Amino acid sequence: MASSSYKFPTESCDMHSLSAVRKLTDTEIQKLEKDKTLLSEFKQNKLELEAQKNWDLFYKRNTTKFFKDRNWTTREFEELCSFDTVPKEKDGHMKVILEVGCGVGNFIWPLLKENPFLYFHACDFSKRAIDFVKENEHYDETRCHAFVCDITKDNLTDEVMANSVDLVTMIFVLSAIHPDKMEAALSNICKVLKPGGCLLFRDYGLYDYAMLRFAPGHKLSENFYVRQDGTRAYYFTTEKLTSLMASSGFVTAQSSCDYIQRETVNKKEGLCVPRIFVQGKFTKLKDVIQTESIPNVEMTASDTSIKPS
Numbered sequence: 001m002a003s004s005s006y007k008f009p010t011e012s013c014d015m016h017s018l019s020a021v022r023k024l025t026d027t028e029i030q031k032l033e034k035d036k037t038l039l040s041e042f043k044q045n046k047l048e049l050e051a052q053k054n055w056d057l058f059y060k061r062n063t064t065k066f067f068k069d070r071n072w073t074t075r076e077f078e079e080l081c082s083f084d085t086v087p088k089e090k091d092g093h094m095k096v097i098l099e100v101g102c103g104v105g106n107f108i109w110p111l112l113k114e115n116p117f118l119y120f121h122a123c124d125f126s127k128r129a130i131d132f133v134k135e136n137e138h139y140d141e142t143r144c145h146a147f148v149c150d151i152t153k154d155n156l157t158d159e160v161m162a163n164s165v166d167l168v169t170m171i172f173v174l175s176a177i178h179p180d181k182m183e184a185a186l187s188n189i190c191k192v193l194k195p196g197g198c199l200l201f202r203d204y205g206l207y208d209y210a211m212l213r214f215a216p217g218h219k220l221s222e223n224f225y226v227r228q229d230g231t232r233a234y235y236f237t238t239e240k241l242t243s244l245m246a247s248s249g250f251v252t253a254q255s256s257c258d259y260i261q262r263e264t265v266n267k268k269e270g271l272c273v274p275r276i277f278v279q280g281k282f283t284k285l286k287d288v289i290q291t292e293s294i295p296n297v298e299m300t301a302s303d304t305s306i307k308p309s
């Protein structure tokens with residue numbers, strides 16, 4: 001496999017596209033430039049074939065203890081609070097959210113508790129993760145529908161009505177998918193979103209601390225790496241993400257996408273580390289005609305779990 005000819009931003013670099021990303025030190029630049037050897041095609045294919053198994057083993061090892069509840073989501077995405085806590089209509093209309101790659105449900109539990117008028121579809125390709133979601137004390141079938149789905153190949157419309165979802169959320173999920181399959185995954189998601197509905201997105205950004213920590217032998221392709229446990233991580237530029245969304249049915253004009261910088265404390269190593277994420281809000285085209293199109297109906301508490309006939 002050919003090594004990448006990617007250039008890293010330096011003092012003299014005028015790559016506008018990367019201006020928002022943190023400036024690398026000379027040591028970091030050298031480290032990234034030296035890391036040119038990609039994993040063999042055979043090993044890469046094996047990782048792709050075993051992606052589902054590797055995440056399932058991740059949840060076998062870590063159970064529900066790895067990720068913390070995402071208590072920051074209403075602060076970061078105003079769309080999640082713009083649903084009134086009192087429904088506009090008195091007959092109990094619910095707002096429907098699809099949480100893609102839900103893991104063990106850390107994104108949905110705080111929101112379910114906060115807002116009684118939200119209904120969640122939640123999917124993940126790890127059966128073990130979905131079992132943990134269903135075993136959680138907050139799992140309530142009148143408000144949640146968790147199911148196993150590989151979004152790169154299983155049709156989401158087998159479980160969720162086309163054009164029926166108000167919001168889709170994807171938190172640190174697309175980065176786990178092979179870049180060649182990202183567009184298929186996003187197009188799949190776009191089908192269940194209502195026209196004009198939104199995808200809320202957060203994932204790893206270029207030059208995130210974790211990207212700079214990979215030792216040689218973990219690189220799969222440009223900005224794409226494999227961890228020790230076989231799970232993979234892609235580090236996005238805002239340009240890459242925006243262009244992916246544009247080719248998957250989202251309108252860039254009504255969307256936003258930015259780098260955000262955070263510091264997280266690595267207690268084990270006693271370090272405060274710089275994290276870089278990409279965060280965006282992507283709107284589905286209003287006049288997109290989907291083949292499976294079903295009239296856009298408001299759902300009530302009693303019919304949110306109806307599956308397409």
Ligand SMILES: C[S@@+](CC[C@H](N)C(=O)[O-])C[C@H]1O[C@@H](n2cnc3c(N)ncnc32)[C@H](O)[C@@H]1O
Binds near residue numbers: 177
């Ligand atoms: C980093 S975890 C994030 C979990 C969750 N979104 C959260 O924020 O806590 C990534 C998740 O994406 C899931 N995933 C990866 N590839 C997937 C695919 N092709 N289809 C469905 N889920 C996938 C993994 O099983 C894992 O649970």
